[in-house]
Amino acid sequence: xxPLNHYLYLSAILFSIxxxxxxxTRNAMxxxxxxxLMFNAVNLTFIAFSKFLNNLDGHIFTFMVMTVxxxxxxxGLAIIISMFRNKxxxxxxxINLMKG
Amino acid sequence: MEILIPTINLESIYPEILxxxxxxxxxxxxxxxxxxxxxxxxxxxxxxxxxxxxxxxTQGGAFGENTALPIYSFSNLWVVDxxxxxxxxxxxxxxxxxxxxxxxxxxxxxxxxGEYYSLILFTTIGMMIMAGxxxxxxxxxxxxxxxxxxxxLTGYTRKRLLSNESSLKYFLLGSFATCFLLYGISxxxxxxxxxxxxxxxxxxxxxxFGSPVLIIGMVLLLIGFGFKVASVPFHMWTPDVYEGAPxxxxxxxxxxxxxxxxxxxxxxFIEALPSLQGVWVDIIWVLAAMTMTAGNVIALVQDNVKRxxxxxxxxxxxxxxxxxxxTDKSGIASILYYMLAYTxxxxxxxxxxxxxxxKGEEKVHVKDYTGLGxxxxxxxxxxxxxxxxxxxxxxxAGFMGKLYLFSAAIKSGYVGLVTIAVLNxxxxxxxxxxxxxxxxxxxxxxxxxxxxxxxSPAMVIALIIAVCGVLLVGIFPxxxxxxxxxxxxxx
Numbered sequence: 001x002x003p004l005n006h007y008l009y010l011s012a013i014l015f016s017i018x019x020x021x022x023x024x025t026r027n028a029m030x031x032x033x034x035x036x037l038m039f040n041a042v043n044l045t046f047i048a049f050s051k052f053l054n055n056l057d058g059h060i061f062t063f064m065v066m067t068v069x070x071x072x073x074x075x076g077l078a079i080i081i082s083m084f085r086n087k088x089x090x091x092x093x094x095i096n097l098m099k100g
Numbered sequence: 101m102e103i104l105i106p107t108i109n110l111e112s113i114y115p116e117i118l119x120x121x122x123x124x125x126x127x128x129x130x131x132x133x134x135x136x137x138x139x140x141x142x143x144x145x146x147x148x149x150x151x152x153x154x155x156x157x158t159q160g161g162a163f164g165e166n167t168a169l170p171i172y173s174f175s176n177l178w179v180v181d182x183x184x185x186x187x188x189x190x191x192x193x194x195x196x197x198x199x200x201x202x203x204x205x206x207x208x209x210x211x212x213x214g215e216y217y218s219l220i221l222f223t224t225i226g227m228m229i230m231a232g233x234x235x236x237x238x239x240x241x242x243x244x245x246x247x248x249x250x251x252x253l254t255g256y257t258r259k260r261l262l263s264n265e266s267s268l269k270y271f272l273l274g275s276f277a278t279c280f281l282l283y284g285i286s287x288x289x290x291x292x293x294x295x296x297x298x299x300x301x302x303x304x305x306x307x308x309f310g311s312p313v314l315i316i317g318m319v320l321l322l323i324g325f326g327f328k329v330a331s332v333p334f335h336m337w338t339p340d341v342y343e344g345a346p347x348x349x350x351x352x353x354x355x356x357x358x359x360x361x362x363x364x365x366x367x368x369f370i371e372a373l374p375s376l377q378g379v380w381v382d383i384i385w386v387l388a389a390m391t392m393t394a395g396n397v398i399a400l401v402q403d404n405v406k407r408x409x410x411x412x413x414x415x416x417x418x419x420x421x422x423x424x425x426x427t428d429k430s431g432i433a434s435i436l437y438y439m440l441a442y443t444x445x446x447x448x449x450x451x452x453x454x455x456x457x458x459k460g461e462e463k464v465h466v467k468d469y470t471g472l473g474x475x476x477x478x479x480x481x482x483x484x485x486x487x488x489x490x491x492x493x494x495x496x497a498g499f500m501g502k503l504y505l506f507s508a509a510i511k512s513g514y515v516g517l518v519t520i521a522v523l524n525x526x527x528x529x530x531x532x533x534x535x536x537x538x539x540x541x542x543x544x545x546x547x548x549x550x551x552x553x554x555x556s557p558a559m560v561i562a563l564i565i566a567v568c569g570v571l572l573v574g575i576f577p578x579x580x581x582x583x584x585x586x587x588x589x590x591x
Contacts, residue, residue, distance in 0.1 A: 008290075015283060022276055031272055038279035042286050049290035057295050058286075061237055065282060068244045072275055075251050079271050082255060083264045092272075095265050098340045 007048035014041035028080050028090040032073075039069045109173035112180045114159070115152040115188065116228050122148030123221035130214025138212040142203040142558070145217040146196060149224070153192045156185050163583050172234065176296055179234040182587040186436050187231035187363040190443055193569075194356035195224045197447045200562035201454055202348040204554070208459050209257055209346070216256060220352070223249040227360035234371075236285045236295040239364050243281070243328065246357055247274050253352075254345040266344025273327070273337040281324025287317030288372075297372040304375040318376055321368065322383060328361035329417050331387050332394040339398075342410030347457055350406060351450030354413040355443045362420060362435060370427060381425045385517060388425065391418030392524040399531045405453055406464050408531055409446070412490060415528060416442060422521050423505040426512035429588045434504040436584040441489070441497030441573050448566030449486040452479060455553055469535055471544030476553060480539045482567055487532040489570050492525050497574035504581065 014037060021034030043062045050058025084090055110117070125148075126141050133140060160169045160180055170181035198220060206212035226245030233239040251274065255267025289295050291314040292303040304314070327334040342350045369380060395415030402408040420438060423431045456472070457464050473480040489496035492503075502525065506518045573580055 015279070018279070019276075022272075028268060028272065032275075035272070035275045035279060038276075039282070042279065042282040045283065045286040045290065049286065053290070053293045055293055057237075058289060061240075061285070061289070061295065064237060064241060068241070068248075071248055072244070072278075075248050076271050076275070079251060079255050079264070079267050082258045083268050086259070086261050086264055092268075095268060097262055097265050098343050 004048055004052045007044060011041040011044040011048070014038075014044065026091050026093050028083070028092055028095075031092065032076055032080070036069065036073070039065060106175040107173075109171070112159070112171055112173045112178060115155045116225055116232075118152045118155065119148055119221050119225050119228070123218045123225070126214045126221065127218040133214070135212075138214070139203050139207065139558075141214045141217050142199050142206075145221055146199050148221065149192050149196045149199065153189060153196075156188045156192065159185060163586055176298070177235045177238045178232055180232065183367070183432075183436075184232040184363070186584065186587040187359060187439070188228050190359045190436075190439050191224060191227045191231065191356045193440075194352065194359065194443045194447060195220060197443070197451075197562050197565060198348055198352040198356070200558045200565075201351060201447070201451045203558045204556035205346065205348050205454055211257055211346075216253070219249045219253050219256075223253065223352075223357070227356055230360040231363040231367075233364070234297050234367070236288070236297070236368070236372075239368065240282065240285060242360075243364065244278065246360060247278065250274075250349075250353060250357060253349045254341060256349065257346050260344075262344040263346065264344075266341045269337055270341040270345075277324050277327035277334065280320050280327070284317045284320030284322075284324055287313050287320065291317060297368065300372040301374060304373070315376070315379060318373055318380060319383070322380060325361065325365040325368070326387060329358060329365060329420075330414050331417050331421060332390040332414065335391070335394070335414050338414055339407050339410045342413070343404060343407045347406065347450060347454045347461055350410070351447045351454075354409070354450070355446050358413070358417065359439045359443065362439065366424070366432060366435065369424075370432070374427075377427060381427070384421055384425050385514070388418050388421035388517060389520050391415070391421060392521055393418075396524045396527045396531075400527065402531070403465050403467075405466060405469070405535065406461075408466075409449060409453070412528065412531070413446065415524065416446075416490075418524070419502060419505055419521055422509045422514070422517055425514060425517070426508045428508070428512060429585065430504075430508040430511060432588050433581065433584040434501070434508040436587055437573075437577070437581055438501035438505055440580060440584075441501040441570070444566050444569030444573065445486045445489040445496070445498055448563065448570065449483065449490065451559060451562055451566065452483045452486070455479065455555065455559065458553075466534055466538050469538045470542040471539070473540035479553070482563055483539065484536050485567060485570060487536055489574065491529050491532045495571070495575050497570045497572075497577075500574050500577045504577075 018034045018038035022031050025031055043065055046058040046062045080090055122145060126145055130141055160171060163182060170179050172179050206216060223246050226242045229242030230239055233242055251267060251271045254270050255263050257263040291311055292300045294300060330338040392415050395411050395418055399408050399411035420435055423434045456468055489498035492498045506521055509518050
């Protein structure tokens with residue numbers, strides 16, 4: 001059986017890849033994909049702990065996270081589309097009307 | 101295997117059910133309303149908010165001597181106690197004022213759809229869930245319900261590029277912060293085996309609490325909440341989002357969601373992690389000092405009033421964090437009292453920003469306020485009152501609030517931090533006064549001559565409520581302070 005620590009390392013690595021991706025990519029869609037990766041890294045942590053602790057709370061939490069991520073994706077894609085309609089770009093470097 | 105069905109206590113979620121019903125009702129009714137009749141939807145949502153406030157006020161008896169509270173329900177996922185009731189009232193007041201100041205704005209901008217009110221009500225449900233959740237699952241769902249509705253509301257004027265931009269930034273940074281919050285929750289769950297706040301605190305006090313997983317989880321949670329309350333260095337989204345969002349939504353975001361975020365923040369850290377206090381008090385000390393200083397110093401150079409108020413709201417989050425670290429009864433009571441005062445004064449100030457801003461929100465700079473004191477003395481007087489209250493000058497609510505916050509921190513021995521806070525209040529006087537000086541002491545330039553301002557009845561009512569709130573809470577503070585003191589979370 002794969003020990004718990006391996007799952008935790010994997011999810012930490014996935015989370016970090018996602019976090020680095022958010023800072024280094026410039027396309028809003030890809031940034032959102034990186035955020036999804038981070039969500040799924042968290043799900044992996046929950047499932048691993050849930051199995052290890054023999055406790056169902058983690059499973060339930062994962063379902064909640066998945067549902068919320070789906071709702072967030074719907075809203076997020078709509079926001080990106082409305083941005084694209086007005087500006088014809090989703091590159092976050094060009095989205096800079098406000099200073100800061 | 102026997103499955104136990106938990107007892108369902110619907111009574112404890114009556115206010116939330118009521119707001120949900122009204123949110124859906126507004127959405128359905130807009131199909132049947134003509135365009136001029138759309139503003140009725142605002143008054144319908146307002147009815148829901150008032151009814152919900154009455155239920156919150158009477159739920160489980162009056163504030164104070166009731167021993168029936170706290171009532172735990174839904175397998176300890178949900179709690180009704182004075183703490184959550186007080187925060188729900190603050191949230192509902194903020195929502196009600198927002199609806200009032202929105203009605204005319206929506207008509208002017210041509211966006212008066214029922215979805216707007218519906219989304220505001222859904223945001224309110226999310227915030228009430230944050231205030232009343234006693235489990236990390238409920239709190240997380242509340243945060244997300246609030247955030248997702250707010251992402252949409254921020255981009256609600258979808259033809260304006262500024263609004264699109266702020267909505268996109270809010271969405272990307274908001275979900276990024278949610279990931280940290282969730283990762284923190286998952287590590288806390290792994291370390292303690294439960295997501296229930298009381299369960300976590302029970303486990304930590306039994307077991308050896310120095311486990312690194314636990315500490316990392318706590319720090320990640322702190323990052324997540326730090327983002328939601330807009331504390332430096334997690335504040336980058338605030339100025340842009342506040343500047344680009346429709347002005348009533350900016351007013352809303354700076355008051356109610358901030359209160360809700362503090363409610364969840366306080367409950368998680370004081371109820372679940374009191375044993376780790378030694379660690380998080382130091383981190384919050386640094387956060388508070390940075391938040392106040394950065395917020396105030398950057399606000400000094402702002403010319404756009406909306407952006408200035410955004411930085412000022414960052415600074416106010418810093419003042420609240422000062423009382424946070426005192427973690428005792430008076431510290432928490434002072435945060436509750438300050439949030440109440442802050443809701444009135446901040447939404448009031450934004451109401452004036454909306455009136456001056458006019459169609460398309462073009463007049464949002466300090467120069468647009470010149471000479472306002474001569475042409476519209478009452479409006480200027482109200483703005484002056486709100487700004488003085490934000491600075492913390494007697495006899496306003498802001499003064500009593502700050503006094504109470506800082507004295508709570510001093511009682512707990514954080515003299516150094518309070519010194520920084522008081523110095524910051526002095527700095528903040530400069531940029532608040534800049535607007536007052538423009539209103540009273542400067543001649544209006546020819547090219548910024550005011551068109552005649554339009555006051556809708558709803559807006560006037562909102563302003564009267566805000567002015568009365570600032571004065572009442574400031575001049576006769578004792579009933580509110582007593583109420584806040586009875587709202588202490590007991591653990």
